[in-house]
Amino acid sequence: LTVAAAADLNYALKELAAQYQKKTGTAVTLSFGSSGNLFSQIQNGAPYDLFFSADEDYPKRLAAAGLVEGGLPRTYAVGHLVLWVRNGVSVGRSHQVVDILLQPSIKRIAIANPQTAPYGRAAMSALEHLGLKDKLASKLVFGENVSQAAQFAQSGNAQAGLIPLSLALAPSMKDAGSYWELPADSYPELRQGVVIISASKHKKAAQAFLDYVTSAEGSAVLRQYGFRVPDGR
Amino acid sequence: MGIVGLEMNSLPEAGRDGLRVEVRKTVSSGPESSFALDVHFLAPAGFTILFGASGAGKTTLLDCIAGLQVPGQGEIAIGGTTLFNAASGVNVLPNRRAVGYLMQSLALFPHMTVRQNVEYGLDALNGDERKAHSREIMESFNILPLAERRPAETSGGERQRIALARALVTRPRVLLLDEPLTALDAITKARIVDDLRAWNRKHQIPVLYVTHQREEVFALGENVIVMDAGRVVAQGSPHDALGRPTSESVAQLAGFENIFACTIAARHPDQGTMTCRVAGCELELEVPLTRLDESRPLRIGIRAGDILVASSVPQGLSARNVLPGAITSLQQHDAKVIAKVDCGAEFEVHITPGARRSLQLEPGAKVWLVIKTYSCQVLQ
Amino acid sequence: MGIVGLEMNSLPEAGRDGLRVEVRKTVSSGPESSFALDVHFLAPAGFTILFGASGAGKTTLLDCIAGLQVPGQGEIAIGGTTLFNAASGVNVLPNRRAVGYLMQSLALFPHMTVRQNVEYGLDALNGDERKAHSREIMESFNILPLAERRPAETSGGERQRIALARALVTRPRVLLLDEPLTALDAITKARIVDDLRAWNRKHQIPVLYVTHQREEVFALGENVIVMDAGRVVAQGSPHDALGRPTSESVAQLAGFENIFACTIAARHPDQGTMTCRVAGCELELEVPLTRLDESRPLRIGIRAGDILVASSVPQGLSARNVLPGAITSLQQHDAKVIAKVDCGAEFEVHITPGARRSLQLEPGAKVWLVIKTYSCQVLQ
Amino acid sequence: MILPALTLTLRLAVVVSALLLVIGLPLAYWLAFSRWRWKFLCEAIVSLPIVLPPTVLGFYVLVAIGPLSPFGRWYQALTGHGLAFTFEGLVVGSVLYSLPFAVQPMAASFAALDRKLLDASALLGASRWRTFWRIVLPLGLPGVLTGIVLSFAHTLGEFGVVLMIGGNIPGATQTVSILIYDQVQALDYVTANRTALLLLSFCFVLLAILYGLRRRSAWGLWDWK
Amino acid sequence: MILPALTLTLRLAVVVSALLLVIGLPLAYWLAFSRWRWKFLCEAIVSLPIVLPPTVLGFYVLVAIGPLSPFGRWYQALTGHGLAFTFEGLVVGSVLYSLPFAVQPMAASFAALDRKLLDASALLGASRWRTFWRIVLPLGLPGVLTGIVLSFAHTLGEFGVVLMIGGNIPGATQTVSILIYDQVQALDYVTANRTALLLLSFCFVLLAILYGLRRRSAWGLWDWK
Numbered sequence A: 001l002t003v004a005a006a007a008d009l010n011y012a013l014k015e016l017a018a019q020y021q022k023k024t025g026t027a028v029t030l031s032f033g034s035s036g037n038l039f040s041q042i043q044n045g046a047p048y049d050l051f052f053s054a055d056e057d058y059p060k061r062l063a064a065a066g067l068v069e070g071g072l073p074r075t076y077a078v079g080h081l082v083l084w085v086r087n088g089v090s091v092g093r094s095h096q097v098v099d100i101l102l103q104p105s106i107k108r109i110a111i112a113n114p115q116t117a118p119y120g121r122a123a124m125s126a127l128e129h130l131g132l133k134d135k136l137a138s139k140l141v142f143g144e145n146v147s148q149a150a151q152f153a154q155s156g157n158a159q160a161g162l163i164p165l166s167l168a169l170a171p172s173m174k175d176a177g178s179y180w181e182l183p184a185d186s187y188p189e190l191r192q193g194v195v196i197i198s199a200s201k202h203k204k205a206a207q208a209f210l211d212y213v214t215s216a217e218g219s220a221v222l223r224q225y226g227f228r229v230p231d232g233r
Numbered sequence B, C: 001m002g003i004v005g006l007e008m009n010s011l012p013e014a015g016r017d018g019l020r021v022e023v024r025k026t027v028s029s030g031p032e033s034s035f036a037l038d039v040h041f042l043a044p045a046g047f048t049i050l051f052g053a054s055g056a057g058k059t060t061l062l063d064c065i066a067g068l069q070v071p072g073q074g075e076i077a078i079g080g081t082t083l084f085n086a087a088s089g090v091n092v093l094p095n096r097r098a099v100g101y102l103m104q105s106l107a108l109f110p111h112m113t114v115r116q117n118v119e120y121g122l123d124a125l126n127g128d129e130r131k132a133h134s135r136e137i138m139e140s141f142n143i144l145p146l147a148e149r150r151p152a153e154t155s156g157g158e159r160q161r162i163a164l165a166r167a168l169v170t171r172p173r174v175l176l177l178d179e180p181l182t183a184l185d186a187i188t189k190a191r192i193v194d195d196l197r198a199w200n201r202k203h204q205i206p207v208l209y210v211t212h213q214r215e216e217v218f219a220l221g222e223n224v225i226v227m228d229a230g231r232v233v234a235q236g237s238p239h240d241a242l243g244r245p246t247s248e249s250v251a252q253l254a255g256f257e258n259i260f261a262c263t264i265a266a267r268h269p270d271q272g273t274m275t276c277r278v279a280g281c282e283l284e285l286e287v288p289l290t291r292l293d294e295s296r297p298l299r300i301g302i303r304a305g306d307i308l309v310a311s312s313v314p315q316g317l318s319a320r321n322v323l324p325g326a327i328t329s330l331q332q333h334d335a336k337v338i339a340k341v342d343c344g345a346e347f348e349v350h351i352t353p354g355a356r357r358s359l360q361l362e363p364g365a366k367v368w369l370v371i372k373t374y375s376c377q378v379l380q
Numbered sequence D, E: 001m002i003l004p005a006l007t008l009t010l011r012l013a014v015v016v017s018a019l020l021l022v023i024g025l026p027l028a029y030w031l032a033f034s035r036w037r038w039k040f041l042c043e044a045i046v047s048l049p050i051v052l053p054p055t056v057l058g059f060y061v062l063v064a065i066g067p068l069s070p071f072g073r074w075y076q077a078l079t080g081h082g083l084a085f086t087f088e089g090l091v092v093g094s095v096l097y098s099l100p101f102a103v104q105p106m107a108a109s110f111a112a113l114d115r116k117l118l119d120a121s122a123l124l125g126a127s128r129w130r131t132f133w134r135i136v137l138p139l140g141l142p143g144v145l146t147g148i149v150l151s152f153a154h155t156l157g158e159f160g161v162v163l164m165i166g167g168n169i170p171g172a173t174q175t176v177s178i179l180i181y182d183q184v185q186a187l188d189y190v191t192a193n194r195t196a197l198l199l200l201s202f203c204f205v206l207l208a209i210l211y212g213l214r215r216r217s218a219w220g221l222w223d224w225k
């Protein structure tokens, strides 16, 4: 079973795959990449069975192109956006996200590229919602994806980063700084969709793994790695 | 001793026909400097010496025959095989011409050993035969001890012998040798000249041999082509081409130490001679009769070695020219004394040290120069 | 005409002292082939000819003097300046040695024009002076018409003259010329030899001049060093070094056409001669007396040109050696007749065509060879 | 995880270098010796692959060999499977992308050869083919070696093209460079450092042996200078 | 959007090529002519930057120039701002990554020169410096040109290092290659194709002019062969 997954699922899916294999004996091969690349590859016949995207857009487009099994993508998780600041950078006393972002010690803020990455778009709309877009525009640097944005912050070259909670919980990030969740109403919900590829030869197995991920057991793991599980289920 | 290794019965028999060359070509580098080659000759099997001043076009000619440069016009053929024909567009590739060429720049392969260089042209043979042949020729040219060295580890003369061995060991239909022996001492040179003659007797192919040295011309030459400024100015046996030169450039190349501008003063058809006056002085010379126009200036060439010196007026001699003069300088070079004698015009005369001693010649001494009529060459 | 362009007052005066060389060096390529150089000499200002067979080590020696190869031991100095000393570790870089070196391989810069090549060593001068100097020397060497060409567009002899001009135009303290005139015709060579002599008179620096050709030795040499197998085997004036050779290799180089292995039969101290028996036949020769041990074999060298031929028994001559024999062959080379005469041992004799005619010499004719005692050289 | 990636990477680099040798040598020879007047346009074209960002080049290659293109369909019909996401696909992409690094140094060193030596070879009866093997190649070896080292190392390190065409499938198309990239992306620096160090030391040893051998002229091809 | 990216890219490529010329020539000279016994280790090291994936190399450079490293702190203290996300930072990363492409062809062509010519130059009194400028450089020009073309083109196309160090700031650190990459990522193929075509044609014209000039030997440096 070959699973294509967005980079922010790295830790969560690895754990899920391990548990699943222990439980059922089915080996799951994980192939991580940016959702955009994975999308292009699936369009051009990549041999994936499942595609865990970081948004709902790419799966929808695949569905529109008739490349997926069943009509619409399933939402398996919802992402959180957090403000991550490196240890040692002065954040002031207020601990309000807006105040921290306006601290003079914060000269660079890393976000993912809003043109291509869902978390980048979310970060931009959050900044706009908080009324900081114009003030901070000149401080923004853009990573190719959320990982790179996290690296900018983690290496100290950017003092702050707007990154997914899932990355802020990664071991190397957890120890190096602290994070503050952004208000959930400041950006559109980051629903992450999953589809089964119609060209797959293992559709049953794919469905089984998908069911496992969305089961209560799977959801617990996802929650543990910083995702919310969508409402209504 | 010869080069026995060259009888390769396994290779096809080399052609026994002559080389026919008719080449017109202009090389130029920029509008103001260009050189035109325009030659036409036939070289039979055997040595043909290409003799000519530096820059006369000898290398350019050989390059054309080898196919490294393409003539503008003309034809080149060995026996019945056309190598090049401008009119019909034939231009055989160099590697199919079966031409052995020792280039002036040698062009040894720097990354191969001497043996590998020599054996390069022998890949049609099997390993043992190749070894045997290359060994024999290297022995003959005294380069066997260097066999496992690279060209950079040999001396200039050794390199020349390696290149010569490399060119000879294949079985060419024509051999082109561009100044092959310049970097060799007299003994080595004499031995290799002997080898070349033996080789030539055996193979009977046309060999074009470029040299600047008179000795090599006479040692090897059956046939000489004298070139000047891109043209053939004389051709024939060494004696004909160099001994009776009819143009001044050949005369200089052939070593006429005395050349005088003259005008014809009188003709004596009955005696087969004419009297010429040397320009700029009162001197008159009796020279062989020619058909030249009276009014045209001509040049007379006399070899320094053909002039006799006498310390008193010579009596009862058949020679017509007896010129009184005074010795201006004497220089001994090797076993030869070079005397300059002023008889109105200055003559260079070569005599032996013995003659100098017995005649007690000293600068300032009064002498008579005796010049046979037939020692005076009329140059056009 | 000479090379007037070379008096550059703007450059420091070149040293007028001699070159002292003491070099030991071994070059090898692999265990079984190596060459050892071991020379020691002093070259005063003026021409010193390096004469020696191909592979004698001449180029290696010049490379050491120029600093391109590093000797194992020894010292090299010009006047008071040490260029190299193995003991004290001095090793001046080539570009600080002020050595002009015409390499055997020429090493012209292929990407520069002839003018740029010649001017390369003149960057201390300003543009106009540089132009003037290079122009003058190029004119003198007859390469001015080629000034704007690249070396690949010139002939072999032209390239040699370009390299010579390039080496001469700087103001070196020592000049090293490795076979500079090999690719030139006789006339061009004579003119350049004249120029070199004029240049030398003006500059008075040591010039080491490598050549294989006897004529050049006698034309230029004040001092000759004869090398063989990496060692100096003779040194002195051309006449001393080549005319009275004391080793067989020099004798061969110097052109002793007749060399015989002999044993001493009798000594005549009163007459200053001794009688030697030629090995393998009954022939006896009177030669100058030496201190050599009776029992040791020795070699006698006789120049072919020093032997007289008589067609009847010569009478009343001072010469002690009169050997009857028969002509086995006659060959005319140029103005020289080479006769082989069998007198028990075979002698090579050179005579003039005139002598041949007047004596009516033909193969088979009975003749007497007349050899002066002092024409016989005893070689160790 | 690292072992299959390493073997895959090595296999890829070796195959790509070998192919580049096969394609690059004749191309370089042609570029060096042809007298065609429009040759300079070809020289320019040969350099173009590296002008594009690797992922973009990879994307175009992906489209060109994917099932949407005629070539992709033809290949699929022929072999029963697509070229993308297979080892062969990686090879195609890498060869294309590393071509300039291989061809250009080779062509430069061929063009610098002394033509007289080629003439001499021809005059001794050697065909172009023989002249190439015995003269051009050995004497141009420094450039050929440079081209091979550059393209080998570049294939080891490049991941943009490979990621796009191969799709990061462990064991099938995941090379070491993608693995390191993945690990860095996952912010797993400890593992990434270890893998990077491994790759670097491996290459260093390989190159040091190569250059060391060349220096010791164990090939006998190097010491004529 | 494309115009500032294009000018930035060109500026970067020109600056990087120029710097590589300055750094690469002496390094190549040393690699070609030094007789140091451990030289071969340096030769191996010079090739190493391209063995790492560009983003990973970029990440290490990012860490090295960031405030956590002594160098980063020193630079910050000196200039008042960090090296990351600036043009200078891009230059540092690109120079490092393109170094092998510049140095290796240069070194190969220097090493192939006829030593006799260098000797002749020294004997005419020329210093090493003068010999380098008048003999080594003109005769090694094919290799130098190859090195410069490769590193120039590679700097145009490379985006991994640049993206990592530069942070994709439009007008400041967003190069054309990042722009194309972004457009492909955004699935905006029409724009991406247009931009890629623009970059390709631009480079093609540039290279064609360069090679055409060389062929016509307008420099007078090429036609001695």
Ligand SMILES: Nc1ncnc2c1ncn2[C@@H]1O[C@H](COP(=O)(O)OP(=O)(O)OP(=O)(O)O)[C@@H](O)[C@H]1O
Residues within 6 Å of the ligand: B027, B028, B029, B033, B034, B035, B052, B053, B054, B055, B056, B057, B058, B059, B060, B061, B104, C146, C149, C152, C153, C154, C155, C156, C157, C158, C183
């Ligand atoms: N590209 C060129 N442009 C102009 N002239 C040239 C070119 N190449 C050669 N020449 C001239 O052609 C003439 C003939 O050259 P070639 O090499 O055939 O002479 P050569 O007889 O072999 O002389 P040498 O005895 O010096 O070797 C020379 O004067 C040379 O300068």
Ligand SMILES: Nc1ncnc2c1ncn2[C@@H]1O[C@H](COP(=O)(O)OP(=O)(O)OP(=O)(O)O)[C@@H](O)[C@H]1O
Residues within 6 Å of the ligand: B146, B149, B152, B153, B154, B155, B156, B157, B158, B183, C027, C028, C029, C033, C034, C035, C052, C053, C054, C055, C056, C057, C058, C059, C060, C061, C104
């Ligand atoms: N690397 C080497 N290994 C072994 N022998 C060498 C090496 N280099 C040169 N030799 C030998 O050293 C000897 C002297 O060479 P050198 O070039 O000094 O001779 P030369 O006197 O200049 O001869 P020529 O007149 O032929 O130029 C030659 O016999 C040559 O073969």
Ligand SMILES: [Mg+2]
Residues within 6 Å of the ligand: B058, B059, B060, B104, B178, C155, C156, C157
């Ligand atoms: Mg010539």
Ligand SMILES: [Mg+2]
Residues within 6 Å of the ligand: B155, B156, B157, C058, C059, C060, C104, C178
């Ligand atoms: Mg020599």
